[in-house]
Amino acid sequence: MAHAPQISIPATYMRGGTSKGVFFRLQDLPPAARQPGPARDALLLRVIGSPDPYGKQTDGMGGATSSTSKTVILSRSTRPDHEVDYLFGQVSIDKPFVDWSGNCGNLSAAVGPFALTRGLIDAGRIPRNGIATVRIWQANIGKTIVAHVPITNGEVQETGDFELDGVTFPAAEVQLEFMDPADDGPDGGAMFPTGNVADDLDVPGIGILRATMINAGIPTIFINATDIGYTGTELQGAVNGDDKALAMFETIRSHGALRMGLIGDLAEAATRQHTPKVAFVASPADYVASSGKAVAARDIDLLVRALSMGKLHHAMMGTAAVAIGTAAAIPGTLVNLAAGGGDREAVRFGHPSGTLRVGAQASQEDGEWKVRKAIMSRSARILMEGAVRVPGSVLAPGL
Structure with a gap:
């Protein structure tokens, strides 16, 4: 019996706020997974280790909690005044589906640092020292997020003394601005769908x-x-x-x-x-x-x-x-x-x-x-970078 070999996909494992997930550049995904659909979902499910009837995600990168069963796909933005497009997939732990209906605010803190370190931002826009401002298009909900990422000696600063409850160790502060968070979203745009505040x-x-x-x-x-x-x-x-x-x-x-x-x-x-x-x-x-x-x-x-x-x-x-x-x-x-x-x-x-x-x-x-906007501070850090491996049969014959 023939067995499909594993395939290797460039990926970065990152913490953002009180969550962590597997980050990909769109261009690094297998061709069949570069578009929304069953092939992409199947790939991300296998990367994370779902569905897992044992609820552990032992055979994948997930941590068996809603905060650690997450994936992110990033690409250079084609939208004016934005640097990067950000797509978030919440992977179910025990069921075979990926939920694309919303954003992850915690992982939003890692989007700017990932884009800056993985070549999605033009080098000329990165200061030697100071703050790099990254305008992010959040594709799930059609919103703009502005990340203010600290830069030291031309590289993203990840260490620091900013403490975030729910995260064990201090790190560098990343300030996020969620622009017009309640206007004209894909779910209808009304801040109060019923017309009432209560x-x-x-x-x-x-x-x-x-x-x-x-x-x-x-x-x-x-x-x-x-x-x-x-x-x-x-x-x-x-x-x-x-x-x-x-x-x-x-x-x-x-x-x-x-x-x-x-x-x-x-x-x-x-x-x-x-x-x-x-x-x-x-x-x-x-x-x-x-x-x-x-x-x-x-x-x-x-x-x-x-x-x-x-x-x-x-x-x-x-x-x-x-x-x-x-x-x-x-x-x-x-x-x-x-x-x-x-x-x-x-x-x-x-x-x-x-x-x-x-x-x-x-x-x-x-x-x-x-x-107009909501503001909060989080932190982010690369935990591991390299490649994830999944059985080629996940995408065959779509590869």
Whole structure:
């Protein structure tokens, strides 16, 4: 019996924010995978090691969590005033599909550094020392992200003293600007799809929940922690080991997605795991983060816990942080009310690993809320570079 040999594909394994994933240049992919479709999905599934009924991704690069089952494809941008096109694929752990419906805000921090080190940015645009500004076209959601990447001696600076809760070691700070995060996206463009900053969401088996459903950074459903029996200080173990709770959150997510117009019927939610997100909020309270760090109520504006790919996130998704910052800036949302209400341009919120500050500038135009940009800082680092190998049979005969 003939066996197809493995193929080698240039790749870089990177951490961005509190996530990590496998990064590719579009030009380095096998021809069959340079276009969207089954061949590309099959390749990325095999790279990450999915679907894995054991839930470990042992035979791939994935880490068996939503934060580590990720892929990125980058290329020089053909759009005016942009340097790089960025496509993100969230790989399911136990099912055979790649979700292309949203962005990863954490890995967005690694896009600029990757583009600068892998020849996707003209050398003349890279300062000897200082900050390289990289304008990124986020192809999944049709948005612009501006990354400010530190450069030392002509190379991307990766080490530094910037500390990010949820990441063990300090690194260099990368500031990100998410431009117009709630305008004219592929899911309809309305910041509040229902037309309201807060709604009553009727969830069968659970009841009527007050909810803020927002399209900003990533479609997100915010609910009050107390309405579902939580305090907002929970860590992963309090939720992820409770199958009944996880089923409840998925039911809320499915019905929220339907109410937001993201899906046409509830069955579609199962094939759209990446979006929308579900998060619960509460007023500030003291708690101990997963690292053992004490977080004092006086040091934060509110508490937020968010689920990603069916599990409570160990920190906070970058795109959900954009949604948090945006919602906090708009009076009457559940996020704004949990933070004390009123006008604000930034919040520091507590998450399972610690705290994070995010800012957003919101204003009303013709009766509708608009956000010009949301800002936050992350860090990024190359963990490994070289090539990944996958059995050639994954793409045959499309090679």
